[in-house]
Amino acid sequence: MERFIRTDQYHFIKNQAHNLLNGHMTTNDASVTQALKSITNEKVLELFTDLSPNQEQLIAQASEVKDETDAILYFSRLKQYVVPFPKLTEADIQTLFPKVKKLRVPTIPDEEWTELSYIGWNDASANRKYIITTVDGNLTGLYGHYKPLQQKSICSICHEHEKVGMFTATFKGKNNEETISRGNYICHDSKKCNENIQSREPLESFIKRMKA
Incomplete structure (x- = not known):
């Protein structure tokens, strides 16, 4: 899969995943957690207009972050598909x-x-x-x-x-x-x-x- 995520999109997804993580840490209400997951999924997918099934699956995994370990692993995978700034001499x-x-x-x-x-x-x-x-x-x-x-x-x-x-x-x-x-x-x-x-x-x- 080729790189397809802009840097600003990467930071937006990280922010949304962190918001979800904070939600997991502050509530035990399953309905609240599910609502937060749905909102996260909707917001991150709205960043893109044309995703392949594999790309959509990767982006949607932001809503599955439950703890710090999940977050670290997910951000590491996500970063592999970020388009870097053009390297200038x-x-x-x-x-x-x-x-x-x-x-x-x-x-x-x-x-x-x-x-x-x-x-x-x-x-x-x-x-x-x-x-x-x-x-x-x-x-x-x-x-x-x-x-x-x-x-x-x-x-x-x-x-x-x-x-x-x-x-x-x-x-x-x-x-x-x-x-x-x-x-x-x-x-x-x-x-x-x-x-x-x-x-x-x-x-x-x-x-x-x-x-x-």
């Missing part, structure tokens, strides 16, 4: 940021590529944050000024309450003398942000809004 990344001199490219361990909806990293020395992802199927890069905040807030990309900073992207307007700046709060820790993403829609909307 340093040269690939530099091509996406042709105007940036002395670009500091991150090192990403092999096991993390299936956890990524986007590549993101901070360059504290330049007060910048960089983001690479796909929008409408095309690889794109975005960078901007980044100022961390002391308090937590809602991230525009993952929609979770995390430690964030103000990301501001600046572009030239219709004439060379005009500049346009757009900003919003996003996670300081891009790895944590990726783990939170259960839908690509806010991520792609953020990139389009910043680059519009």
Whole structure:
């Protein structure tokens, strides 16, 4: 069976399975447990529009998670079918940021590529944050000024309450003398942000809004 699960779908399924697991741990009512299983099954299958019988069977197993051991084994199987983020070389990344001199490219361990909806990293020395992802199927890069905040807030990309900073992207307007700046709060820790993403829609909307 080929890989068919996006990273955001993988994290959504994990979240639903964890919710079910918490239900098993907090109630002994069989009717409540059965309702939770049905809801879990419905939600995870709704993520996909065209599944083969084997694929559907794999996804539906999320509703069979009863304890931590089940969860660990299931997530391990599920991860084998996650489509990893395209592996990029340093040269690939530099091509996406042709105007940036002395670009500091991150090192990403092999096991993390299936956890990524986007590549993101901070360059504290330049007060910048960089983001690479796909929008409408095309690889794109975005960078901007980044100022961390002391308090937590809602991230525009993952929609979770995390430690964030103000990301501001600046572009030239219709004439060379005009500049346009757009900003919003996003996670300081891009790895944590990726783990939170259960839908690509806010991520792609953020990139389009910043680059519009």
